[in-house]
Amino acid sequence: MAKSYDLIIVGAGMVGALSAILLAKSSLRIALVDKHDGDYRLSTPPAYDSRVSAISSQSKALLETAGVWQGIPLERIASYDNMVVWDGLGDGHIDFNAETTSMLELGCLVENAVLNQQLMLKIRDVKNIDLYLSDTLESHELSESGVRAELSSGHVLEAQAIVAADGAMSKLRTENAFDTVEWDYGHSAIVATIEIDKSHQNTAWQSFGEEGILAFLPLPCVDQKHFVSIVWSVPPKEAESLMALEVDAFCRRLHYAIDKRFDVLGVTQARQLIPLRQRHAKEYVKPGMVLIGDAAHTIHPLAGQGANLGFSDVKGLVEVLSKAHRRGEYLGASNVLRRYQRARMLDNIAMSVGMEAFKRLFSTQQPVFVQLRNIGMKRFNHDVALKQKLIARAAGLASFS
Secondary structure: OOEEOOEEEEOOOHHHHHHHHHHHOOOOOEEEEEOOOOOOOOOOOOOOOOOEEEEOHHHHHHHHHOOOHHHOOHHHEEEEOEEEEEEOOOOOEEEEEHHHHOOOOOEEEEEHHHHHHHHHHHHOOOOOEEEEEOOOEEEEEEEOOEEEEEEOOOOEEEEOEEEEOOOOOOHHHHHOOOOEEEEEEEEEEEEEEEEEOOOOOOEEEEEEEOOEEEEEEEEEEEOOEEEEEEEEEEOHHHHHHHHHOOHHHHHHHHHHHOOOOOOEEEEEEEEEEEEEEEEEEOOOEEOOEEEOHHHOEEOOHHHOOHHHHHHHHHHHHHHHHHHHHHHOOOOOOHHHHHHHHHHHHHHHHHHHHHHHHHHHHHHOOOHHHHHHHHHHHHHHHOOHHHHHHHHHHHOOOOOOO
């Protein structure tokens, strides 16, 4: 016999889990399905997890509303109030500072595993969420009159709509023939946790130069030792060469890639290599189904906005479905789900286009373009009003216009 819900959410990662909590707060009955067992085993600092997310003010507020942020141990959070971006092939640079916008911080760095753990702990306390962990979607049928899903465990679920939060390689997106626009960035990202010789000054450091696009993202100090998470974006062959280096040689390359601003003392969490691909679904909705987060769009990590775009999707979806539920509307109806698409697609496309343009501009080493971008960076750095607008946009406090 099938069990009935208002919504089935497939994918209990950060985006899916947060969606479940906030939708449940609106009295919706949620089934949350994920192949993971829900047990996130955390590393012991300073071996911070290599996968971290930069959390904006808006995303932090959503996590607070869900009652999740308050549970994260302070020693696993690194706030940053400054960002320094420079061109390694010239003398152009931009300084972003929270004080210029009267903000307490530009954002916070948190390990993905820490966020996932806290989200799962919170979910277990929410009465109208049923968890189907270590389980997968075996088959499903969609229509405007609802969705019927069979799980590999044998459970049969029925709901008004199904939410695909199953990540960049979304099986649900593929099975339901959502068209996408996608291409290879021609870059792979190396992520790792490293120890540096001095304080990161609560600053996110980002260099564009001969050694690729490199970000040093602040992590909490341990025993007066200093740590950062790196995201190093380079062409695939170069990435493979860097991954093949012994740790000492890799650290020396990092030292030069960051323009010798820090000595790199060691790697505390093993390097990981992640191919980078731009992807955007042409539509986010079909009758009875909606895509959110990476299932709908993926972008280059150079601005650290991937998680925040996903959380913005959550905010948009929760607002639309909560209001529809109060009105007594059927949640799987196309006219309801398209309100979410209208609310989110323009912002997501604008961010995707902006990241692609930014990547192309800063990955070229042609002298004319290098000179032009250095001139542009210097002028931008003196335009306080424009910097304030960009900071507000990154914080989720303003939209593209």
